[in-house]
Amino acid sequence: MKVYIEPIGKLINEFSKLPGVGAKTAQRFAYKVVNMTDEEARAFSEAILNVKRNVKYCKICGNFSEEDVCDICKNRSTETICVVKEPKDVIAIEKLNEFDGVYHVLHGTISPLDGIGPNDINIKGLLSRISGNGVREVIMATNPDVEGEATAMYITNLIKPLGIKVTRIAHGIPVGTDLEYADEVSLARAFVDRKTL
Amino acid sequence: MKVYIEPIGKLINEFSKLPGVGAKTAQRFAYKVVNMTDEEARAFSEAILNVKRNVKYCKICGNFSEEDVCDICKNRSTETICVVKEPKDVIAIEKLNEFDGVYHVLHGTISPLDGIGPNDINIKGLLSRISGNGVREVIMATNPDVEGEATAMYITNLIKPLGIKVTRIAHGIPVGTDLEYADEVSLARAFVDRKTL
Numbered sequence: 001m002k003v004y005i006e007p008i009g010k011l012i013n014e015f016s017k018l019p020g021v022g023a024k025t026a027q028r029f030a031y032k033v034v035n036m037t038d039e040e041a042r043a044f045s046e047a048i049l050n051v052k053r054n055v056k057y058c059k060i061c062g063n064f065s066e067e068d069v070c071d072i073c074k075n076r077s078t079e080t081i082c083v084v085k086e087p088k089d090v091i092a093i094e095k096l097n098e099f100d101g102v103y104h105v106l107h108g109t110i111s112p113l114d115g116i117g118p119n120d121i122n123i124k125g126l127l128s129r130i131s132g133n134g135v136r137e138v139i140m141a142t143n144p145d146v147e148g149e150a151t152a153m154y155i156t157n158l159i160k161p162l163g164i165k166v167t168r169i170a171h172g173i174p175v176g177t178d179l180e181y182a183d184e185v186s187l188a189r190a191f192v193d194r195k196t197l
Numbered sequence: 198m199k200v201y202i203e204p205i206g207k208l209i210n211e212f213s214k215l216p217g218v219g220a221k222t223a224q225r226f227a228y229k230v231v232n233m234t235d236e237e238a239r240a241f242s243e244a245i246l247n248v249k250r251n252v253k254y255c256k257i258c259g260n261f262s263e264e265d266v267c268d269i270c271k272n273r274s275t276e277t278i279c280v281v282k283e284p285k286d287v288i289a290i291e292k293l294n295e296f297d298g299v300y301h302v303l304h305g306t307i308s309p310l311d312g313i314g315p316n317d318i319n320i321k322g323l324l325s326r327i328s329g330n331g332v333r334e335v336i337m338a339t340n341p342d343v344e345g346e347a348t349a350m351y352i353t354n355l356i357k358p359l360g361i362k363v364t365r366i367a368h369g370i371p372v373g374t375d376l377e378y379a380d381e382v383s384l385a386r387a388f389v390d391r392k393t394l
Binding site: 043047 | 200201202203204205207208210211214215216217222224225226227228229230231233235237238239240241242243244245246247248249250251252261262263267268284285288291292
């Protein structure tokens with residue numbers, strides 16, 4: 001006989017589609033939902049539909065937005081554009097409260113092995129934003145992995161000839177890490193990118 | 198400014214209510230939902246509502262059921278009743294495919310510190326099932342913690358005078374564990390409950 005009754009089995013199946021959620025965790029989540037009040041379950045269910053209904057991509061920067069143009073693009077100076085891979089990178093940077101320019105979300109990085117070329121990510125949008133809009137600096141904030149570096153290099157080669165300053169976020173050993181425990185690649189980068197005091 | 202746009206913030210908030218889900222994980226889940234197709238999101242949302250709508254408790258054993266009486270109570274011999282704390286314990290035992298009797302779900306254990314007494318859990322239902330229904334054995338399968346043991350003892354004292362065999366699942370060192378690494382309480386129990394070969 002089947003172990004779970006159907007509605008619970010189905011919900012467990014849905015929860016297991018979430019990243020990093022295995023069978024046991026999905027089961028715990030499903031039991032939690034069973035024990036929710038009707039009100040709570042409705043709010044949960046509604047929040048999921050709501051995200052699909054009300055979240056679109058800003059048509060300027062590609063970040064998540066409730067309207068055609070996101071709040072960041074509406075309200076900030078476009079002198080500095082920070083280029084990131086995904087919307088969640090925008091959140092990570094916004095949480096710092098350090099950067100007050102605008103973003104450009106590529107929605108991916110160039111990765112020939114996965115069949116993702118320059119035309120598959122939002123590079124064209126970036127180029128059209130740059131041409132004649134008073135942009136002074138483009139900060140490449142893609143991840144420090146092979147694809148992120150390659151994408152940063154590719155875009156740099158396109159933009160630099162336009163006379164716009166292109167920068168890359170610094171890599172090195174994380175703050176608070178003992179040299180002894182730093183990974184070798186980061187430590188090597190920290191030496192290459194050392195600065196004069 | 199707020200870091201998340203409202204629909205995403207709300208969904209992250211909903212996901213953080215799930216057991217063991219913190220802010221970062223909730224964010225990953227929410228992004229996963231944003232990237233789902235409309236179809237997938239609807240199925241997910243529907244599964245949550247469905248569980249609330251269609252899952253009730255079996256009025257005989259207290260386990261989850263789609264109908265008034267669950268499949269287990271409908272189809273199996275009631276000679277042996279296995280008493281457990283929660284519906285998920287039923288699942289754990291059913292997965293073994295070893296036990297072919299029926300269950301009784303207490304929905305809690307006696308825990309004076311939390312203000313849960315014998316009348317707050319489903320003991321009455323168990324007693325009324327036992328009286329005059331040809332029950333031969335009651336297996337106490339509550340957890341091997343203080344509350345589980347106390348509840349097992351309490352119920353045993355009620356049932357034994359009725360002339361019904363009451364058993365307790367065995368405790369000891371888990372199969373596959375080295376003695377060296379077994380916890381002391383389990384190892385002590387393994388000695389006390391040793392059996393003649």
